[in-house]
Amino acid sequence: MAKKQHGESGTDRQQPEVDVDRQGEKEPAAGEVEKGEEITPETVSDEQELCEEDRLRQQVDQLEDKLLRTAADFENYKKRITRQYEDMARASSEAILVELLEVVDNFERALNHSEENTDFDSFRKGTELILNQMIRLLEKYDVTAIDAVGKPFDPNLHEAVMQVASDEFEEGMVAMEMTRGYRQGQRVIRHSKVGVSSGKKKQVDE
Numbered sequence: 001m002a003k004k005q006h007g008e009s010g011t012d013r014q015q016p017e018v019d020v021d022r023q024g025e026k027e028p029a030a031g032e033v034e035k036g037e038e039i040t041p042e043t044v045s046d047e048q049e050l051c052e053e054d055r056l057r058q059q060v061d062q063l064e065d066k067l068l069r070t071a072a073d074f075e076n077y078k079k080r081i082t083r084q085y086e087d088m089a090r091a092s093s094e095a096i097l098v099e100l101l102e103v104v105d106n107f108e109r110a111l112n113h114s115e116e117n118t119d120f121d122s123f124r125k126g127t128e129l130i131l132n133q134m135i136r137l138l139e140k141y142d143v144t145a146i147d148a149v150g151k152p153f154d155p156n157l158h159e160a161v162m163q164v165a166s167d168e169f170e171e172g173m174v175a176m177e178m179t180r181g182y183r184q185g186q187r188v189i190r191h192s193k194v195g196v197s198s199g200k201k202k203q204v205d206e
Helices: 040-117 120-140
Strands: 141-143 158-162 175-180 183-186 185-190 192-197
Touching: 040 120, 120 141, 158 175
Parallel strands: 158 192
Antiparallel strands: 141 183, 175 192, 183 185
């Protein structure tokens, strides 16, 4: 019987070397510390800092988004309030204008009547009625005339246009009124244009 040639035996084939010391060990998963790697306080601290940084970044993003939404809501609120204010002012102005048009109508009627009737007294009485109607309309909106003549000059109420010598009014008193002033409530909407007394007239020696 022929001998088996050297190297043909299955038992004589070269087997891969096996590291006995690493048998049974698993490869470390991603992110895991390999066996034998030393875990130090610095390593733990770095991981905690990364987690904290991510958390803070998420909070900043959320706050920025909330801030942008709040700013947009506030801008829309301002626009809405502005529109409402303009609508209210327009409605109020229209109401006043409608009432003023009634006064204009009465003036037109008075003028038309004067063409047919030359009675001056009748025309005067009709004009006084229209004036009183206008005064009542102003009072309805808290607009009243400023008393000027005989009052001490007050730059908050009066606008001095000239000085006049007066035996009736002392120096610094309002002696005459050129244009009547008005105020709404306590707010002056038009100053009275007045002449202020400079004192008694000087006597001219004969």
